[in-house]
Amino acid sequence: MEIHVRLLGTMELWVDGRQLTPGAAKRRTVLAGLALEANRPVSLHGLAGMVWSDPPSSAVANLRSHAAALRQAVGDRLLARPQAYELRLAPGELDVTDFQRLAEEGRSRLSERNPAGAIDALTSAMDRWRGTAGDGLSRGTLLDNHWASLEEQRLQVFEDLMDAQLAVGAHSAVLPQLRRLLSAHPLRERSWGQLIVALYRRGDVPAALVAYRDARATLRDQLGIEPGEELQRLHRAVLDRSLELSHQAPSPTVAVREDVKRGGGPPVPRELPAALGAFVGRTREHAEVLAALSAPASAAAVISGAAGSGKTSLAVRAAHAVTVRFPDGHVYVDLHYQPSFSGDEVLARVLRALGVDGAAIPERACERAGRVRSLLAERRILIVADGVTHAAQVRALVPAGPGSALIVVTQRHLRSLDGVPRVDLDPMPVEDGRALLAALGCAERLAAAPVAAGELLRLCGGSPLALRAVAFRLAARPSETLAGLVAELRDPRRRLDLLAEDDLSMRQRIDLGFAAVRADDELVGQVFALLGGEPEAVLPPEETAARLGVPAERVWQALEKLLDAHLVYLDAAGTYRLPHLVRDYAAELPTMPTLHPLPTWRVEPGTDPAAAAVQPPVPR
Numbered sequence: 001m002e003i004h005v006r007l008l009g010t011m012e013l014w015v016d017g018r019q020l021t022p023g024a025a026k027r028r029t030v031l032a033g034l035a036l037e038a039n040r041p042v043s044l045h046g047l048a049g050m051v052w053s054d055p056p057s058s059a060v061a062n063l064r065s066h067a068a069a070l071r072q073a074v075g076d077r078l079l080a081r082p083q084a085y086e087l088r089l090a091p092g093e094l095d096v097t098d099f100q101r102l103a104e105e106g107r108s109r110l111s112e113r114n115p116a117g118a119i120d121a122l123t124s125a126m127d128r129w130r131g132t133a134g135d136g137l138s139r140g141t142l143l144d145n146h147w148a149s150l151e152e153q154r155l156q157v158f159e160d161l162m163d164a165q166l167a168v169g170a171h172s173a174v175l176p177q178l179r180r181l182l183s184a185h186p187l188r189e190r191s192w193g194q195l196i197v198a199l200y201r202r203g204d205v206p207a208a209l210v211a212y213r214d215a216r217a218t219l220r221d222q223l224g225i226e227p228g229e230e231l232q233r234l235h236r237a238v239l240d241r242s243l244e245l246s247h248q249a250p251s252p253t254v255a256v257r258e259d260v261k262r263g264g265g266p267p268v269p270r271e272l273p274a275a276l277g278a279f280v281g282r283t284r285e286h287a288e289v290l291a292a293l294s295a296p297a298s299a300a301a302v303i304s305g306a307a308g309s310g311k312t313s314l315a316v317r318a319a320h321a322v323t324v325r326f327p328d329g330h331v332y333v334d335l336h337y338q339p340s341f342s343g344d345e346v347l348a349r350v351l352r353a354l355g356v357d358g359a360a361i362p363e364r365a366c367e368r369a370g371r372v373r374s375l376l377a378e379r380r381i382l383i384v385a386d387g388v389t390h391a392a393q394v395r396a397l398v399p400a401g402p403g404s405a406l407i408v409v410t411q412r413h414l415r416s417l418d419g420v421p422r423v424d425l426d427p428m429p430v431e432d433g434r435a436l437l438a439a440l441g442c443a444e445r446l447a448a449a450p451v452a453a454g455e456l457l458r459l460c461g462g463s464p465l466a467l468r469a470v471a472f473r474l475a476a477r478p479s480e481t482l483a484g485l486v487a488e489l490r491d492p493r494r495r496l497d498l499l500a501e502d503d504l505s506m507r508q509r510i511d512l513g514f515a516a517v518r519a520d521d522e523l524v525g526q527v528f529a530l531l532g533g534e535p536e537a538v539l540p541p542e543e544t545a546a547r548l549g550v551p552a553e554r555v556w557q558a559l560e561k562l563l564d565a566h567l568v569y570l571d572a573a574g575t576y577r578l579p580h581l582v583r584d585y586a587a588e589l590p591t592m593p594t595l596h597p598l599p600t601w602r603v604e605p606g607t608d609p610a611a612a613a614v615q616p617p618v619p620r
Contacts, residue, residue, distance in 0.1 A: 001075055005035040006095045008150070009130030011137060013073065020073050021356035023066070024059050026051055029138040030066045034087035035094055036079070036146055041084040047141070053140040074262040095277040096150065101126040102159045110160060115167035116346040129154060135514035158342050162194045171202045180394060184219045188445045196231075200245060206273045208238050209334050210503050217508045239341070242360055248286040267355040271332040272384065275320045276313050280431030285423050290409065292421040293382075301397050302414050305425030306566035306579065307467030307509035311409045312386055314425065319384050319407060328379035328406065329354065335387040337411065337512040339519045343392045347372050350383065350397065376404040385409065391416045411513040412564050427462025427579075430454075438466060440471035445482045452482040459489045460579045463489065465504055472501040492584045499581070510567075510585045517565040523550060525589075527558040528567065531578055532586030 002235035004014040011028050013020045022028050033171045034042055047063055048055040056062075071078045079086045092098060095171050100494060104122035129525065133150040160179060163558035165174050178195040183189065190216035212235040216227050227235070229501055234440035237245045274397045287302075300316075310451070323330055335341045347368040351361050354375050362368050375381070376562045381404040385394045388410040397406050398420060413422060428436070432456060437446060446453040460466040474480060496507040518525035526548050545552040559576055568576045577588060 001077065002094050003074055003077060003089065004095075005031065005089065005093065006130070006155075007032055008095050008099060008133055008137045008197065009037060010129050016075060022073060023069060025136065025138055026062070027066045028136070029141070029143065030063065031070055031087070032134060032137055033143060034085060035089065036088050036096065036143070038094055038097075038200070039085045040090040041081040041204055043084045045083075047085065049142040051138055051141060061544075064545045065309070077191060092619065095128045099125050100153070100155075101129070101418050103153065103160070106157070106164070107160055110164055110167075115164040118164040119161065120158055122164060126154075155188065155191075156356045157370070159188070159194065160189050162191070166201070166386050169201075171198045174198050175202075182537060187227050189215065189311065192227075193231050193597045194402060196234055196238060197245065199212070203272070205238060205241075205332075206334070209235075209336060212238070213336060213538055214503060214506065215507070217511070220511075233509050235336075236341075236345070237549070239336070240345065243352070245247060247564070267329070267353075268327075268329050269329040269353045271353065272319050273316055274332045275317045278436065279313060279317055280439055281428055282314050282425070285314060285341045285425060286318055286321075288421070288423045290321060292320055292423070293318070293405045293407070296402060297517065298419065300417075300420045302408045302410060302417060302420050302422045303425065304410050304413050304422060304566070306427075306463075306582075307411060307513045308463035308506050308581075309425040309427070309566075310464035311425060312428055314423075314466065315386065315407045319382060326380045326382035329381045329400070331381065331383045334392060335385065335389070336464070336515045337387040337389055339389045339516050341393060343396055344368060346385070346393050351375075351583040353379070354379075356460070372396060373400055375537065377401055378405060387512075387620070388412075388414070390414075411516070411566055424470060428464055428467070429462070429602055430457050432464065433457045433460065433462060433464075433467055436467050438473050438603050440468065441475055442471050445474060448483040449505060452486045455486045456482060456489070459495070460487065460499070461579055463506065463581065465509060466499045466506050466581065469501040469504040469506065472504065473498070476501070492515075492580075494590075496581070504528075506581055509584060510582055513584070517561055517567065521561060522557060523548065524558045524561050527555060528562060528586055529589040532583065532589050 002016055004012075006012040011022075011032055013022050013031065022031050029456045031050045032045065033047055033574055042050075048059040051063070052059060063085075067078060067080070074087070077088045079088065102121050102125035106118045106125060108116075109118035109121060113590050130188055132147075137143065158177075162174050164176060166429070174194065175198055178191055178198065181191050184196065185191070191404055192211065196208045196211045196215075199205075199211055204426075212227075212231070215231060219227055226232070227326065234245075236242075239492060289301045289303065303315050305311045318328065332344060333349055333353075335346065344365045350372055364373060366453055369488070376397075376399050383397055383404070384407045385397060385408040388394055388408050389412065391414045394406070394408050395417065398417065399406060408417070408420070408422075410574065413424075414420075415422075433453070434446060434453065437443075437453075437457075438590040456470065457467075460470060460588050470485070474482075474485065483500070489498055496505075496510075499506040500508075514525070518528070527544060530544060530547070542552050544555045549557070559568065563570065563576070567582055571577050
């Protein structure tokens with residue numbers, strides 16, 4: 001008699017090539033429990049725990065009845081033992097053991113540096129799965145641990161298979177598989193790392209960085225933790241264009257990029273992301289950036305603004321407009337608003353992009369800076385540094401003379417970059433916002449509901465990112481009305497959830513800027529959290545200081561840092577206020593309870609806010 005028991009999906013029993021139906025769920029669960037412990041006696045007590053969460057008094061009698069019925073299907077393969085039963089199975093008759101054998105074989109081939117052989121074995125292992133392990137069997141029993149363990153093994157084998165496919169250069173082939181897995185299991189750091197590697201080796205560095213950002217946001221939102229050391233190291237390797245990352249299987253794109261030479265000269269990097277197709281407004285700011293890049297001596301510009309204000313879009317558009325003036329290369333460095341990236345690391349990243357071998361990069365910071373300045377003086381190179389949090393990260397990249405140029409994208413003002421023009425982005429005017437939505441396919445909806453359209457523009461706070469998220473949301477939901485979306489957006493508790501579509505998320509953008517400024521000064525985070533509970537005005541410094549146990553001067557300094565990071569603004573009366581989307585984010589943070597109503601306070605018109613850190617403002 002030949003038997004096949006299949007548990008990796010809906011349970012199936014095959015006897016001599018015919019599929020049999022063992023019976024109801026309890027009877028199938030008995031067979032499953034015996035199969036998982038094949039060739040070993042299973043006590044009646046243990047078997048009862050596999051079938052019932054709370055075995056009834058009739059459990060033993062019921063088990064004997066189920067065993068008698070199963071013996072009619074499997075014959076003498078089911079043996080009666082003292083107070084136990086045993087199911088005898090030969091090799092290859094249980095899909096679980098087949099899966100585990102093939103998985104081990106695949107891992108062995110991976111360790112022997114035989115990825116092609118590993119793919120064969122691991123693919124065969126995954127083919128044993130037809131659905132969820134133990135589907136349709138009793139739940140809430142001891143078998144739940146078995147099913148959970150098998151599901152975890154399945155995910156591990158899938159990740160082993162992805163490693164093998166990456167090792168043979170199948171970078172594009174693994175992308176849809178990894179995305180499907182991560183949509184169902186978003187907390188698997190190993191799979192996120194594989195997705196990042198696949199995107200990087202395919203040459204899509206911006207997408208690789210977005211994948212890390214999504215992984216970090218998911219882990220923080222769902223678990224409250226930062227990515228592990230391995231994922232952080234991988235992120236840094238992508239930012240640095242580390243040769244180690246693409247050593248075993250460099251992507252064709254990377255290889256071509258490094259082979260683009262001018263008459264046998266140094267590499268010519270072409271790293272700018274694609275410019276957005278729908279770019280509306282910012283005419284004055286665009287002209288200011290172009291003027292700064294045309295300076296006869298030190299061509300540089302700092303683009304600053306609030307989260308989601310379109311800083312990167314403006315920088316990339318301006319960079320593409322002047323690429324012809326920089327024939328020796330265009331370098332794009334995205335620091336992702338991570339204060340931990342030092343100026344030394346940024347210099348190393350730029351040197352690699354310009355063709356300097358990793359072993360030849362100087363160890364000392366001053367020597368790295370000198371090498372970069374020499375290269376910028378010898379060539380005509382455009383550098384775009386995105387996600388900058390401190391002037392020290394990019395100070396050495398400011399060209400010392402004519403030839404090369406630098407664009408810095410930041411949420412702060414970076415005033416200590418002396419002599420570098422700053423272009424600040426205000427909220428997008430209403431008419432420009434309306435034009436952007438129309439350009440993104442919402443023209444008919446805007447015309448059909450003008451009142452709702454006006455309210456929608458107000459709720460998006462002049463943020464191009466929020467408007468893009470709304471436009472893409474509407475495009476994906478043809479039946480959703482503008483008025484219906486506006487009604488949902490009016491709820492501040494849901495607004496940031498709605499202003500997110502794919503990788504466009506206002507909450508994530510605000511969180512990046514807030515995390516960066518809080519990393520410098522933890523008090524900033526505490527003051528900001530308090531603001532979330534007082535959305536209309538800032539608490540008096542003395543009261544805030546008393547709550548936090550710090551001098552009032554420190555509270556003023558924290559406010560100034562928030563102002564510098566575009567997380568608060570000064571209204572016409574000199575009062576610090578939160579932009580309403582930032583207020584929605586701040587309200588989500590834990591805060592201390594307000595003990596009693598407190599008066600507001602403000603900066604007197606005409607007073608330098610920085611001076612208020614020494615001379616407290618006038619209460620009102």
